[in-house]
Amino acid sequence: MTDMTNDAPGRLARPPFDPLTMLLHWAALLLVIGQFATAWSIDRVAPPMAVALLTVHRSAGVVLWTLMALRLVWRITGMRIPPPPSGMTRWHIAGVHMSEYGLYALLLVQPLTGMADTLFRGRAFNMFIWRVPAMLTRNRPYAGLAHTLHIYNAYLLAAAIAVHAIAALAHHFVLKDQVLVGMLPTGRRRSARSGRQTEIDPQPNS
Template identity: 30%
Template structure:
């Protein structure tokens, strides 16, 4: 059954909560690994390994984000709680922008590897070569991927600050409705 009335929802579905926190953990891992890349000389095995690990994590994020969108369609999401309609609209825009970037950035990551002429493996599956290797396109796609990644730092920061603002200043349940329910603990 598709949940179309989200106005009555007060909590995210447990599957949505799981996907949210999985993406958070994977994003931290992806950011750490790609920042480590700069510690190794260009062309070194260690540097290539960091890019491979980063790409693998990105593919997992993509899969989880697709599943998360299905969960959102299926189970709905609580409406934003903001003191003004403008802030409520900004909240919705922020969520959908984060979803879009978390889906688009991995696609550009895959294109980066493909324009570099490298095979991409994912759980024993090798992606078909969708584009012809091209160093100019590789650099363009890399720049877009980096821009999307850097924008995530900024948007995630705003997202987290907004959740903390709701929790500590507005004293509402915006933060607790995305936290997993724990037995014996009251929100």
């Protein structure tokens, strides 16, 4: 098997992700938490507050969609993925990449189903600071379908993020490798101090 790991002869420890990737990654996490928090609260507060929360939910969802689209473009065109930790098989690496693209897919689909739900309700709605006029005639079955997809995709998304986060924490606390610190600003500082970055040739994107 070709050695695709970071500890091939002549190589030092795993380099961290670049600052833009880190910024986009953690900003997306904050937005996702906000989306679930607003969605959970909408049905539990009085109507004026629910309308305001739904406006925040829609607007932040559109921001999150844009952020994920930019992130995907960045991943495909400019981002350098650090070499995987030692001992990982090709299949494991392929699985990790597929699960990451799965997260992109779920997060790009989720706002679309929410938007479809909103549009098929056939009513004017608030988004950001604007009042958006109704664009489609009311279609209850389509709105219902979009709403169901929005809920199931949200469950899938929550499960996928949980697996992803648990895997990252397991790398850190059980396997004690550099996967988690590679996505943290502290990992960059540590790497810069030890001069590792210049000595590793990160894998081009795959």
